[in-house]
Amino acid sequence: xxxxxxxxxxxxxxxxxEPREAARLLAQTQADARRSLDFRAPWVSLVAAxxxxxxxxxVWLNVRDQHPFTGPSLASLAVFYGLIALRIAxxxxxxxxxxxGVSGRSVNVQRDEAIVMSGVLLVCYLALIGIANSGSHGAGxxxxxxxxxxxxxxxxxxxxxxxxxxxxxEAALTVPVALIAALAAIAxxxxxxxxxxxxxxxxxxxxxxxxxxxxxxxxxxxxxxGA
Amino acid sequence: xxxEALDPLIxxxxxxxxxxxxxxxxxxxxxxxxxxxxxxxxTPGNLITxxxxxxxxxxxxxxxxxxxxxxxTSVALTYDGRHALDIYATTLRGLLNGV
Numbered sequence: 001x002x003x004x005x006x007x008x009x010x011x012x013x014x015x016x017x018e019p020r021e022a023a024r025l026l027a028q029t030q031a032d033a034r035r036s037l038d039f040r041a042p043w044v045s046l047v048a049a050x051x052x053x054x055x056x057x058x059v060w061l062n063v064r065d066q067h068p069f070t071g072p073s074l075a076s077l078a079v080f081y082g083l084i085a086l087r088i089a090x091x092x093x094x095x096x097x098x099x100x101g102v103s104g105r106s107v108n109v110q111r112d113e114a115i116v117m118s119g120v121l122l123v124c125y126l127a128l129i130g131i132a133n134s135g136s137h138g139a140g141x142x143x144x145x146x147x148x149x150x151x152x153x154x155x156x157x158x159x160x161x162x163x164x165x166x167x168x169x170e171a172a173l174t175v176p177v178a179l180i181a182a183l184a185a186i187a188x189x190x191x192x193x194x195x196x197x198x199x200x201x202x203x204x205x206x207x208x209x210x211x212x213x214x215x216x217x218x219x220x221x222x223x224x225x226g227a
Numbered sequence: 228x229x230x231e232a233l234d235p236l237i238x239x240x241x242x243x244x245x246x247x248x249x250x251x252x253x254x255x256x257x258x259x260x261x262x263x264x265x266x267x268x269x270t271p272g273n274l275i276t277x278x279x280x281x282x283x284x285x286x287x288x289x290x291x292x293x294x295x296x297x298x299x300t301s302v303a304l305t306y307d308g309r310h311a312l313d314i315y316a317t318t319l320r321g322l323l324n325g326v
Contacts, residue, residue, distance in 0.1 A: 019230055029267075100262055103256065
């Protein structure tokens with residue numbers, strides 16, 4: 001390997017790839033690597049869509065005939081939070097799987113962001129529990145505030161995070177989440193569960209479909225188009 | 228322009244794959260040797276040989292932590308490596324567009 005070494009150390013024997021083959025290999029490798037390292041796979045969105053529909057749907061089935069509205073039963077709430085736990089578990093699994101072997105700055109940033117989001121969620125819960133304990137409104141008001149308020153707060157924080165990273169695709173996704181929650185608030189304490197469930201399910205299914213389409217599109221991405 | 232204008236160090240399938248895969252990481256991130264090997268489906272010996280050549284050229288940096296069986300080697304493109312890959316891709320585009 002010492003004879004005929006090129007200017008950067010390569011040998012003529014090694015440099016036999018056709019430019020078109022090299023372009024294909026470059027684009028293909030980058031597309032595969034991006035797909036492999038990205039934990040936001042379409043199946044994660046698909047699971048989230050099912051969880052949203054099933055979780056909100058079960059509570060809606062429980063409260064839709066309540067007159068007056070008294071709030072979801074403990075059993076339906078247990079299923080609801082169980083499904084949320086399942087959603088979180090799938091994200092953690094997908095993240096751990098995709099980011100195995102990756103270390104450095106972005107890993108630290110993502111860990112810090114997860115801590116911030118957990119903190120925001122905790123603050124929201126505490127604030128809303130405080131409001132519920134100090135007020136004299138009906139159960140419908142508090143449940144609406146509790147559910148839709150948290151969704152809007154999380155969407156706002158996530159939008160800010162996406163804007164910092166200039167991730168406009170994800171930022172755009174947070175706007176309909178906030179709109180769905182706002183629409184759900186108008187739908188009342190019974191209808192809000194259905195609106196949130198169907199709205200988030202449709203949004204997440206659309207996101208999964210877009211993700212799938214983007215991943216397929218990158219397979220045909222060539223160096224001529226900027227790979 | 229001919230194919231000889233392409234950096235011969237990168238213009239080798241395995242090394243092009245290594246450079247391309249590492250370039251998808253954000254700056255400041257590293258990839259473990261094992262994960263890179265799994266991604267590219269190269270044998271350890273083959274991967275080490277190509278990594279050494281790229282490291283000697285200053286295109287990538289390796290970082291070894293720990294010792295013995297628990298040791299872990301991570302690799303990342305250097306600034307020069309990213310720049311070299313950019314030039315390679317630009318040259319490739321020029322070749323394919325008949326410039």
